[in-house]
Amino acid sequence: MSDTIPADHNSALAPRRDFIREMVADDVANGHFGRAPATRFPPEPNGFLHMGHAKSICLNFGIAKEFGGTCNLRFDDTNPATEDVKYVEAIKRDIEWLGFQWDAEYYASDYFEKLYDIAEGLVRRDKAYVDSQTEQQIREGRGTVTTPGTPSVYRARSVEENLELLRRMRAGEFPDGAHVLRAKIDLAHPNMIMRDPLLLRIRHAHHYRRGNDWCIYPLYDFAHGLSDAIEGITRSLCTLEFKDSRDIYDWLVEEAGFVKPPTQIEFARLELDYTVLSKRKLLRLVNDGHVSGWDDPRMPTMAGLRRRGVRPDAIRAFADAVGVTRNKQRVEIGMFEHSIRDDLNMIVPRVLCVMNPIKVVLTNFPEGEVDELDASYYPHDVPLTGSRKVPFTRELYIDRDDFMEDPPKKFFRLAPGREVRLRYAYFITCQDVIKNDAGEIVELRCTYDPATRGGDSPDGRKVQGTLHWVSASHAVECEVRVYDRLFAQPDPDDVPDDQDFLTAINPQSLVRVTEAKIEPSVLRDAADTRYQFERVGYFWRDPDDSREDALVFNRIVGLRDSWAKQVTKK
RNA sequence: UGCCCCUUAGCUCAACUGGCAGAGCGUCUGACUCUGGAUCAGAAGGUUCCAGGUUCGAAACCUGGAGGGGCAACCA
Numbered sequence: 156m157s158d159t160i161p162a163d164h165n166s167a168l169a170p171r172r173d174f175i176r177e178m179v180a181d182d183v184a185n186g187h188f189g190r191a192p193a194t195r196f197p198p199e200p201n202g203f204l205h206m207g208h209a210k211s212i213c214l215n216f217g218i219a220k221e222f223g224g225t226c227n228l229r230f231d232d233t234n235p236a237t238e239d240v241k242y243v244e245a246i247k248r249d250i251e252w253l254g255f256q257w258d259a260e261y262y263a264s265d266y267f268e269k270l271y272d273i274a275e276g277l278v279r280r281d282k283a284y285v286d287s288q289t290e291q292q293i294r295e296g297r298g299t300v301t302t303p304g305t306p307s308v309y310r311a312r313s314v315e316e317n318l319e320l321l322r323r324m325r326a327g328e329f330p331d332g333a334h335v336l337r338a339k340i341d342l343a344h345p346n347m348i349m350r351d352p353l354l355l356r357i358r359h360a361h362h363y364r365r366g367n368d369w370c371i372y373p374l375y376d377f378a379h380g381l382s383d384a385i386e387g388i389t390r391s392l393c394t395l396e397f398k399d400s401r402d403i404y405d406w407l408v409e410e411a412g413f414v415k416p417p418t419q420i421e422f423a424r425l426e427l428d429y430t431v432l433s434k435r436k437l438l439r440l441v442n443d444g445h446v447s448g449w450d451d452p453r454m455p456t457m458a459g460l461r462r463r464g465v466r467p468d469a470i471r472a473f474a475d476a477v478g479v480t481r482n483k484q485r486v487e488i489g490m491f492e493h494s495i496r497d498d499l500n501m502i503v504p505r506v507l508c509v510m511n512p513i514k515v516v517l518t519n520f521p522e523g524e525v526d527e528l529d530a531s532y533y534p535h536d537v538p539l540t541g542s543r544k545v546p547f548t549r550e551l552y553i554d555r556d557d558f559m560e561d562p563p564k565k566f567f568r569l570a571p572g573r574e575v576r577l578r579y580a581y582f583i584t585c586q587d588v589i590k591n592d593a594g595e596i597v598e599l600r601c602t603y604d605p606a607t608r609g610g611d612s613p614d615g616r617k618v619q620g621t622l623h624w625v626s627a628s629h630a631v632e633c634e635v636r637v638y639d640r641l642f643a644q645p646d647p648d649d650v651p652d653d654q655d656f657l658t659a660i661n662p663q664s665l666v667r668v669t670e671a672k673i674e675p676s677v678l679r680d681a682a683d684t685r686y687q688f689e690r691v692g693y694f695w696r697d698p699d700d701s702r703e704d705a706l707v708f709n710r711i712v713g714l715r716d717s718w719a720k721q722v723t724k725k
Numbered sequence: 726u727g728c729c730c731c732u733u734a735g736c737u738c739a740a741c742u743g744g745c746a747g748a749g750c751g752u753c754u755g756a757c758u759c760u761g762g763a764u765c766a767g768a769a770g771g772u773u774c775c776a777g778g779u780u781c782g783a784a785a786c787c788u789g790g791a792g793g794g795g796c797a798a799c800c801a
């Protein structure tokens with residue numbers, strides 16, 4: 156491998172500025188927190204990481220790295236009903252795969268006792284109370300966005316009674332739903348979140364880490380900011396829908412007495428055209444069998460993208476390209492596809508693979524002879540060197556799409572009487588078209604020009620097309636899985652009211668090509684080699700299903716194809 | 726009929742904080758090429774959501790409005 160890859164290929168060198176980095180730079184400049192910038196990535200272990208998380212990971216870990224600070228991994232595991240170790244493991248693997256290493260690994264479930272102590276402190280200062288209303292009553296008592304709520308009859312309980320009840324809640328003396336702990340703030344607050352938010356609820360449930368030893372689980376608003384504060388976070392970065400939670404965040408860290416507590420900054424969550432980025436919807440796709448699992452190569456999950464063959468570098472470059480703002484951020488999938496191509500283009504070897512083979516017989520090429528041709532792995536504009544031999548014989552395959560019996564204008568490929576170049580090989584001219592009884596083309600009879608060996612004509616004549624090809628007797632048959640966008644429309648949720656996003660699924664999102672023919676050199680390559688199949692796209696072996704004697708390739712992303720574009724225009 | 730956030734090119738973002746509105750992606754042209762890829766050159770694309778105001782000067786500041794979004798789980 157050469158070390159001449161252009162420096163600008165690595166976009167991580169010059170991360171772009173955004174409003175959050177400006178604020179952190181300010182913090183550093185004026186010593187606002189009195190400690191180095193500290194961020195955290197706080198997933199709930201109830202699903203797999205997707206592109207939305209990748210954006211947040213790049214932001215949080217990126218800031219820590221750029222400012223010489225730290226970034227923790229904290230599992231926000233406060234809901235025993237949905238969480239599992241298998242997600243913890245998958246999340247850790249995905250973060251590392253993306254190229255980041257956390258400074259400390261924490262679990263909100265380790266803070267339950269600390270949170271309880273803070274809760275008791277609030278009760279003692281009459282800042283929290285035990286409410287024994289039903290869920291329904293609490294909801295009604297909260298009022299609506301336009302009408303103030305009404306205080307619970309239990310709001311006036313004495314500190315002693317609240318303390319007693321809270322201790323008995325912790326001791327497990329009450330069933331689920333019997334009581335909750337609420338902050339005592341203001342039932343008429345214009346911000347709904349501040350209308351005496353719930354802090355603790357009783358759940359006699361098995362927690363994947365705590366087992367059955369705890370039964371009063373903190374809610375997000377109670378746990379999150381205080382967990383940040385306990386860890387000494389400086390800036391707590393989260394998505395826009397938590398904006399209203401900032402009030403309770405600030406209220407709690409203040410009430411709990413933290414000095415120079417963390418503060419929250421919100422940014423827009425990522426949306427991508429032609430896919431969905433919500434755990435709930437991704438789970439539907441998995442559970443309803445629309446995809447093969449969380450790691451289906453069509454999924455926008457880290458596991459899916461990894462299996463598809465996308466490199467983490469491409470994901471980081473993409474996160475950097477979309478930036479961080481407070482605008483609604485719905486990004487064209489083409490921008491992501493560009494990042495993937497841009498990452499692969501300069502580093503992967505080119506090989507020849509015929510997706511939809513049609514036989515070509517060179518009538519003037521000696522039977523049984525094999526011409527070993529030199530073929531560079533890289534085009535002239537990629538600063539890498541390396542080549543292999545490809546066998547050229549009397550019988551070849553080319554792609555069916557590269558021949559037309561009656562070609563339209565601007566079709567620069569093979570047609571009767573027309574001469575084209577076979578890549579790295581010879582000029583050939585189509586002399587005859589062989590059809591079966593049904594009138595289907597089954598074989599092309601061509602002649603080759605021995606003087607054009609290597610692909611250049613000594614007499615200087617030009618051909619308009621260059622085709623990829625393989626030797627019929629040497630080619631290896633393989634399966635190629637052509638993955639495309641999971642949904643057929645940019646916004647999968649843009650469907651009639653009586654339908655849901657599943658109706659927008661693209662039925663062509665996976666096309667299996669079972670009789671593709673690839674050049675034999677790939678058998679010598681490492682299993683994780685990524686290729687460009689010339690004129691087709693970027694591919695690699697499916698890490699799960701490909702075997703030595705039954706190769707399976709995944710399409711990572713196609714090439715930009717202006718011919719296809721021209722065709723669809725008509 | 727509440728509170729909060731957002732609005733700059735088709736998309737995603739800039740604009741040194743009040744001083745000639747730019748970039749990447751996409752689109753279109755052309756050149757070159759042993760990938761119809763890549764590369765190179767060029768073009769199109771803007772009432773900076775609207776209306777007032779402040780100012781020598783506004784994308785930026787002020788007022789009002791419009792449009793989009795978030796908040797009324799014992800989810801996160």
